[in-house]
Amino acid sequence: MKYSGSGLFASLVGATTVSGAAKQPVFIHGANNSQSHAAAAAHDHGGAVVYNYENFDFVAARVPNKAIEDVRVDERVSHIQQDSVVSLATPTEIEQVKKNNGRGNSGNGGGSGGCSSQPDQRMPWGYDRIDADLVTEATGTGVNVGILDTGIQSDHCDLTVTGGTNFMKGSPNDYSDDNGHGTHVAGIIAATNNTLGTVGIAPDSTLWSVRVLDQTGSGRWSDIAAGLDWCMSNGIEIISMSIGGSYNDSVATAISEADDAGHLIICSAGNGGNNEDGSCEEENMTFPATHSSTIAVAGMDEDNQSDTFLGEYSSLGTAVDLLAPGTNVLSTYLGNDYRQMTGTSMAAPHVTGVASLVWETMGASLTNEDGDSTTAEPNDEIQDILLTSAETVLGTCEEGAGLVNAAAAIDEAVTRSN
Helix, strand or coil, X not given: CCCCCXXXXXXXXXXXXXXXXXXXXXXXXXXXXXXXXXXXXXXXXXXXXXXXXXXXXXXXXXXXXXXXXXXXXXXCEEEEEECCEEEEXXXXXXXXXXXXXXCCCCCCCCCCCCHHHCCECCCCHHHHHXXXXXXXXXXXXXXXXXXXXXXXXXXXXXXXXXXXXXXXXXXXXXXXXXXXXXXXXXXXXXXXXXXXXXXXXXXXXXXXXXXXXXXXXXXEHHHHHHHHHHHHHCCCCEEEECCCECCCHHHHHHHHHHXXXXXEEEEECCCCCCCCCCCCCCCXXXXXXXCCCCEEEEEEXXXXXXXXXXXXXXXXXXXXXXXXXXXXXXXXXXXXXXXXXXXXXXXXXXXXXXXXXXXXXXXXXXXXXXXXXXXXXXXXXXHHHHHHCCECCCXXXXXXXXXXXXXXHHHXXXXXXX
């Protein structure tokens, strides 16, 4: 397990009021890994199960304050854990991209309104910096990418969202975004390669919107676990989480289960800042980027913006795996618009996009003719390719294996798949 700062932070919750009684949101782990025992204990002590997960042997529940200790000592229960609130630490919005009078005009382009008024396509600096422009043989076709975030604007002119689910209030089918963060992340990964706005690293990836945070960017760890559970049950190969907070044992278990099942999980390192001294002594990364089964991504500046290339906002620690562009990143935004935003929340989806390109390239070598995996853990193969092919930029622990490089990763994938 890696040590435990990202686009999100968590705090212990207070009591909530459910059906007129003050209740605590908790995870309940059943004795002998029995989920039914955990659920029964919650019910018998006046609680209610919120999530009965398909792939994990624990439940999320609301239990009356006065019954917490009774549940804890119930012989059917192994242990309980607080279900904390997770709140989005919004990346800096550098600027709303300047609007023009219609397509064909120069400028960064703003696109509020219909698709006919969208600006001409412009390549983000990060796309070029990680050599995604040199990749012609892969676009992410056939690779399912789940974005656990605030949702995605599914009718954005520059995005194609296949489907998703909602764990916030409202219909499970309403996985739209009313915050903007999730839509921005989605565009970095897979903005459509058309003539509009911008382009994603892997534009033909199959995007799934998994809404685990509300309009304010808040949710609970139980919602994050629900998102992971949904991805596992729906065959989502790559899971992108530009979120984070304090360590949670139940979510750590969920991540380990997802990793063991072959899912690749990519997380932002955090926006806790750093000393830019090459030491990595900050150790201020947030969970789940600190989990050993995730790829943790730190953020970098454009080459001409910093002596070190390292983003001053980026959290650091020995758990960093890769570096990726995170400063002034152009991507899709609410209202058919575009924004430049800064944070490791923007860095992680660059790696997610490259992972999608690599997964497509490895394709046939990862499964046999029956569609079964030819390797015990295909996600580990993809991760190894990403780290092996990374470009050394800083030459310090601050960058982990280095700057993710799309072209080099594809070359490595082709070599291994032949």
